[in-house]
Amino acid sequence: MSSLDFEATVKQEEAYLRKVHPTAEDIPSCMKFFDLFLQCxxxxxxxxxxxxxxxxxxxGQKxxxxxxxxxxxxxxxxEKYDAWIRRRAEWWARRRMTTSSEDIWEAxxxxxxxxxxxRRNLDSSPTVE
Incomplete structure (x- = not known):
């Protein structure tokens, strides 16, 4: 994985995440992260x-x-919003650029x-007399 491709992928992910989470209020709270860790x-x-x-x-990741x-x-x-966006973008970029179980299938x-x-037309089936 080249660093140039990784950075380009991170930039794509950052742009997407900023659209999905447009404000700092849209990112999960620390309590949400703690709940996810406990649920795991x-x-x-x-x-x-x-x-x-x-x-x-x-x-561990949670x-x-x-x-x-x-x-x-x-x-x-x-600043917190920017740091969270960057961290998530890097996570998604690593995930996109490495292999996964889905890689065994070719699109x-x-x-x-x-x-x-x-579909056979049922009305045109031969009739028995």
């Missing part, structure tokens, strides 16, 4: 992860998000030929 650690969430993925949930939020408490709201550029199959 409850027994039900851990059991679901164990069942689906064969391992316990890793909640804890890091909470700690990042708490470290920004003394910042001016606009089609055109639909399959002959799919979906034509």
């Amino acid at each position: 650690n409850v027994v039900a969430a851990q059991m679901k992860s164990l069942y689906r993925y064969g391992q316990m949930s890793e909640c 804890l890091e998000d909470f700690k990042f939020c708490m470290s920004n408490k003394s910042m001016h709201p606009q 089609r550029t055109e639909p399959l030929r002959g799919y979906p199959p034509e």
